[in-house]
Amino acid sequence: MIEAQSLTRRYGPVTAVNRVSFHIGNNGVVGLLGHNGAGKSTVMKMLSGYLEPTAGSLRVAGRDYAHGCREVQRSLGYLPENLPLYPEMMVADYLDYAATCKGIGRDQRALAVREAMQATDIAGHMLAKIATLSRGQRQRVGVAQAILGNPRLLILDEPGNGLDPEQTGHMRALIKRLARRATVLLSTHIMQEVDAVCDRVLILHQGRLALDATLEALRHSEALSLRVKTASEPLRHALELVPAIASVEALPNCDEYRLLLRRDEDPDDASAAIARVVIEQGAELCQLLPLQRDLETVFREATGGSAAP
Numbered sequence: 001m002i003e004a005q006s007l008t009r010r011y012g013p014v015t016a017v018n019r020v021s022f023h024i025g026n027n028g029v030v031g032l033l034g035h036n037g038a039g040k041s042t043v044m045k046m047l048s049g050y051l052e053p054t055a056g057s058l059r060v061a062g063r064d065y066a067h068g069c070r071e072v073q074r075s076l077g078y079l080p081e082n083l084p085l086y087p088e089m090m091v092a093d094y095l096d097y098a099a100t101c102k103g104i105g106r107d108q109r110a111l112a113v114r115e116a117m118q119a120t121d122i123a124g125h126m127l128a129k130i131a132t133l134s135r136g137q138r139q140r141v142g143v144a145q146a147i148l149g150n151p152r153l154l155i156l157d158e159p160g161n162g163l164d165p166e167q168t169g170h171m172r173a174l175i176k177r178l179a180r181r182a183t184v185l186l187s188t189h190i191m192q193e194v195d196a197v198c199d200r201v202l203i204l205h206q207g208r209l210a211l212d213a214t215l216e217a218l219r220h221s222e223a224l225s226l227r228v229k230t231a232s233e234p235l236r237h238a239l240e241l242v243p244a245i246a247s248v249e250a251l252p253n254c255d256e257y258r259l260l261l262r263r264d265e266d267p268d269d270a271s272a273a274i275a276r277v278v279i280e281q282g283a284e285l286c287q288l289l290p291l292q293r294d295l296e297t298v299f300r301e302a303t304g305g306s307a308a309p
C-alpha cells in the first residue's frame with residue numbers, strides 16, 4: 001500500500017525527516033512512534049499529500065506521488081494532528097461537507113455520514129454545533145471525517161488524543177475493525193495503544209528510522225522465567241550446565257530464576273531440558289515461561305536510551 005524510499009523533508013535548515021524508507025502492505029495497523037519533534041507528523045503529512053517531500057519517492061496504492069496525489073487523496077482518510085473544524089457547523093453538516101470534499105457522490109453521502117457517525121459513536125451529537133463539543137467528541141468527529149467512504153488507507157495522527165478511558169477502548173476496537181479492510185498508520189505517544197492495536201511499529205528518532213519491526217519480534221526475548229517450590233544452589237549449578245542456557249540469574253527473595261538462552265536456541269527444546277533438570281534435582285516446578293520484552297525498553301534502546309515519549 002505504501003512504498004517510501006529515502007523520504008526526506010526539510011523545513012529551511014531543519015531536516016525533519018531524513019532518508020526514511022519503509023514498505024507497508026495491505027491491512028493491519030502500523031504504529032509510528034517517536035519523541036516530540038521526531039518527524040512523525042511530517043511523515044504523515046507527506047503520505048497524505050499535504051506536504052511534498054524535499055527528496056525521495058513515495059508510492060501509495062501503486063501511484064507515484066511525483067505524478068500527483070489527487071487520485072490517492074480521494075481514497076485515503078487522514079486525521080491530522082490539529083484538524084481544523086468549523087465551530088459554527090453542526091456535526092452532521094460538517095461531515096456531509098467533508099464527504100463532498102472527498103468526492104463522495106450525493107446519493108452515497110447520507111449513508112457514508114451515517115456509517116462514520118455510528119462507527120465513531122458520535123451520532124448522538126449529530127445536531128450539535130462543533131463549538132459545543134468536548135475535546136474527545138471533536139476528536140471522534142475528526143476520526144469520523146477520516147473514515148468517510150471506507151478508505152483503503154487511514155492515516156491517523158494521534159487518534160487517541162483527548163479520549164476518556166471508555167472512548168479509548170471504543171477507539172482501539174474501531175481501529176482494529178477498520179484494519180480488517182484498510183491499512184492503518186497511526187502515530188501515538190502511548191505505549192499501551194501500541195500494545196493494544198499495532199501489528200508493527202516504525203520508530204523515528206531525530207528524523208531517521210531507528211527501528212522497523214513487528215510487535216511479535218520486538219517482544220521476543222531470549223529469556224525464560226523459572227519458578228520452583230524451593231530454590232537451591234545445586235539446582236542453580238545444574239541449570240548452568242544445561243547447554244542451551246547462557247546464564248542463570250537467581251532473583252532475590254523468591255524461588256525464581258531468570259534464564260538467558262544462547263542465541264538461536266529453540267525455547268521449546270530448552271524448556272524441555274530445563275524441566276528435566278528441575279525434576280532430576282528433586283525440585284518442584286511451579287512455572288516456566290518465556291519472558292517478553294516490554295515496549296518501553298524497546299523504545300529506549302531504539303532511541304539511544306531516552307525514555308518513551
Ligand SMILES: Nc1ncnc2c1ncn2[C@@H]1O[C@H](COP(=O)(O)OP(=O)(O)OP(=O)(O)O)[C@@H](O)[C@H]1O
Pocket residue numbers: 011014015016034035036037038039040041042043081
Ligand atoms: N512548518 C514547520 N516549519 C519549520 N519546522 C517545522 C515545521 N513543522 C515541523 N517542524 C520541525 O520538524 C521537526 C519534526 O516535527 P514533527 O511535527 O514532524 O514531529 P513529531 O514527531 O510529529 O512531533 P510531536 O510528537 O511533537 O507531534 C521538528 O523539529 C519541528 O520543529
